[in-house]
Amino acid sequence: MTAPRVRLTGVDEGMHVTVRTRIRGAEDGARIGEAFAVLFPDSPHVDWPDSPMYPNQQDVTLEVTDVPLDTFLRKLHEQRILDTALDAMGSNLRGRTVVFSIERVAALAGKVTFGLPGHTSLGGVFDVEITGEGVEDWLLAATHHQGRAQVPRKLGDERAMDEDGEAVTWFER
Secondary structure, three states: OOOOOOOOOOOOOOEEEEEEEEOOOOOOOOHHHHHHHHHHOOOOOOOOOOOOOOOOOEEEEEEEEOOOOOOOOHHHHHHHOHHHHHHHHHOOOOEEEEEEEEHHHHOOOOOOEEOOOOOOOOEEEEEEEEEEOOOHHHHHHHHHHHHHOOOOOOOOOOOOOOOOOOOOOOOOO
């Protein structure tokens, strides 16, 4: 019998998780709040801006700290995008901190789609920052799956996706 998989959350694991997003112009703060709640339902309370009234010149940056990642990580497992998640989440590793973006429109639909560096996402992004000692090992554990027994992975290895998000072929022709 297989032991149940450990469910990581980032909370009480030595990781500090902050999620930021910028709401501008006619973007609907209430809908963005709904998208946030889909991926991070157990987060501290956030006062999201109301739906905008025309004309609106809003430019608000919201920051939520101590965000649990259990629902977000569960969705990565459900979507079976763990290697993509490892590559996207770990691509901007600097010391004890990783920063990555996830698209808000996909979140509203209950999906996780990672923003590509230098790409402006229609609908905006949530920028997620995870800081802690051993964050690289934590990412490997959070995105682990049984296939890694046959094809081991680490951050930045030869199997990582390209900078433009394209998959790298794992076999030689």
